[in-house]
Amino acid sequence: MIPIEAAMSDFDQWDAAQYLQQYYRHVEADEAATLDFIVRACGRIATPGRTLVFGVGPTVHHLLPLAPHSRELHVADYLESNLLHVRRWLRRDGSAHDWREFGRHVLKCEGVRVPSERQIVEREHLVRSRVTRCLRGDAGLRSALSAPSLGRYDVVVSCYCAESATGDQAIWRRYVRNILRQLAPGGLFITAALRRCRAYRVGPCRFACANVDEHDLAGVLFEAGVEPGQLQLEVRTVDLRARLGYDSIVLASATAPLPQERADRLLAAGRRARPGEPSRRGSDAICAVSS
Template identity: 30%
Template sequence: VASNMMALREVLKVTTATLRLGSRHLKDVSYKKRSYSSDTLGSVETQALRDVYKDKFLPRTYMDTYGRLFGKIDTFQAEELHRMFQTAEGETLLDVGSGPMIVNALLASSRFKHIVLSDLVENNRLELNKWLKKDEDAIDWTFRAEMIAAIEGYGDVKKGALEILERTRSAIRKLVPCDVLKPGVLPVEHRETFDVIVSSGCLESATADHESFRRVVCNVGTLAKPGGLLILHGAGRVKSYPVGTVDFVHANVTEDVLKQAVTEAGFEMKVFISKEIPKFVESNDEFMFLLSARKV
């Protein structure tokens, strides 16, 4: 563990101070002055972070650690997302940085019948593909589908969950690689524009600093149609988070950084909601956010 952490700090060139999350540690990261190359959308530290995700991110360990962690927060975000999806216009939706999770698709499939999932990490895409093919060892999303069935007003949430799972499989048209640091985000053969772009915790996790975060939001925003909707939800003022033996650096975004990034990307903010994270984190600053903005 110690050697892994030393290697990660060497690659990312950060200094750390300890913050506890349960029995684990979050690292308070302060960065040196960053350098950017002309052919990248992120700092050197952000590019290094991308490589760490490719090599070190373990989807099953992530799910074991965080899958049921947020509880009421998850319900809060699900209810708000449901309202946003129901009032959105158009037919197409892109989930940027899906990870190993299909919650966004489960919620969106009541409204959208053309959904594209995407992720950088091959193992995440393998987990998603297992679920799509109904493999025996796929992650079981029944408990999330039951929560969504309750939100949608099903009298029998178990029956509703089964219907939601099947309609979601039918609505997912593609599962493709993505890289938010590359211009265009998606491979050329899969590149198109969408009525709605949603991303859950990806953009602030994929970047090591505020400037890289702003550049990534602009990059992802190019995939939205004129008048299209950008929906982002995740965690703010988080400096890193552990998955197994590796701490993954986080952009440590604030409300001001989020709002500025969305505006600079050419979107008009429509909804911004923040909610304090419960005190399993020994800090007063972390918050959950959910925002929607329309492309001008």
């Protein structure tokens, strides 16, 4: 168990290389499930448009299933030191992290029984050709991207970002709302979160986590205007608590949130979902739990 008092939200201490080594040397259970979920969620994309991956960290693996469904891919993160690793991979720098095992897993999820090296390379090539912007992003800001003039996106994907950036649930809710602001009305939001986790390890450091679950996530999405019938939620057991700090994850995809202005008006009018209300809607109607 990671002592909560030792956990921090100060990303000055973030070590991207250590994070890659610790979490991404192999396809761990959480990423196997996350990539499988993204592949299935991509089935909801009718026409390839502009996709934003927000809080991408030093990674590119979530881009692998998105590339065939995106005309253009933009990535954003809070830290330049993370984007450096992404750029390194994009320009095929020899020191870049190796994501081939992740490409193989994505192709398998897409139904390729035994992906060839060539298919993996082709997918990586497709990702490189689709990524057109690497941006700085801060979920704490209403205008969360360093280039706000880019407009809203057809698809926004944000995995292990909002809840992994703060130990405070009120801040987490604000982060999720600000990330959702990047989504065009009728667009698709795909997200993943560490479930009921208060802190996760990166090297010798412990980073604070918002300790959220599927009911919290359903609640914030409903508040933002997502209709229950448009939300797909799954909980997966991953059994990584002893090593990394969590033993389950929540995966969600949602389409067609209300235009943000209307959601803001509803919130301002005090029509916030009552405590318990999202739980009932979230758990009974929507949530699939599997291990």
